[in-house]
Amino acid sequence: MGIQLLFCVETDDDSKTDWVYIKETLDHYYRLNNEVSLKPVYMSGKGNYKKGSTIREIRKRTNGFRGNGKTVVIYCIDTDDIFADPDRVKEFEEIQNYCGDRKYEFSWFCRDVEEVYWGQQVPASEKVQRSKQFRKVGRIENIPEETLRADKPNRRKSNILGVVDKYLERKK
Numbered sequence: 001m002g003i004q005l006l007f008c009v010e011t012d013d014d015s016k017t018d019w020v021y022i023k024e025t026l027d028h029y030y031r032l033n034n035e036v037s038l039k040p041v042y043m044s045g046k047g048n049y050k051k052g053s054t055i056r057e058i059r060k061r062t063n064g065f066r067g068n069g070k071t072v073v074i075y076c077i078d079t080d081d082i083f084a085d086p087d088r089v090k091e092f093e094e095i096q097n098y099c100g101d102r103k104y105e106f107s108w109f110c111r112d113v114e115e116v117y118w119g120q121q122v123p124a125s126e127k128v129q130r131s132k133q134f135r136k137v138g139r140i141e142n143i144p145e146e147t148l149r150a151d152k153p154n155r156r157k158s159n160i161l162g163v164v165d166k167y168l169e170r171k172k
Contacts, residue, residue, distance in 0.1 A: 002036070002065075003036055003070055004038075004062075004065045004072070005037070006041050006058060006071060007039070007040050007041065007074050008041040008074065009040055009041065009043065010046045010078060011043075013042040013044075017113070024135055025143075025160060026164065030164065030171060032168075035069070041054060041061065049075060058073055073099075073102070073105065074107055076160070080111055082110065092153075110150075110156065114127060116147060118134075118139075
């Protein structure tokens with residue numbers, strides 16, 4: 001019985017930066033085989049989480065899944081400055097509720113995916129180059145598991161492993 005995981009990421013199809021970090025994490029921690037399909041859905045911005053283009057892409061990929069199993073949608077969202085900006089808190093809660101209402105999973109990166117994986121925020125002009133460097137040098141090997149298994153948002157932390165653990169088997 002197969003499973004398809006759709007990762008809705010903030011980045012766009014040209015840069016693919018968020019997907020690089022997520023895919024490296026999945027390859028490092030989980031047993032992946034022909035029964036597991038991993039696909040990104042590029043939202044081209046956090047604000048597009050409930051736009052028609054994102055919804056259509058999720059529907060298209062769900063309907064096109066030929067596996068004999070289920071599709072799980074996982075929204076991967078940066079918290080941004082959730083600790084200092086009430087608007088970010090509201091936005092975070094809205095996206096979280098949106099996911100909950102649709103039975104989607106919600107994975108967050110505090111403050112952003114680069115800060116989780118590099119320990120600091122990365123200027124926009126360097127994001128593509130840094131994601132390529134991350135993959136090339138195998139930096140995932142240096143990321144402590146607890147960084148990716150947090151229970152609540154905290155700087156340089158994510159809950160991605162706790163979310164994906166529900167669906168995929170870990171490597172031994």
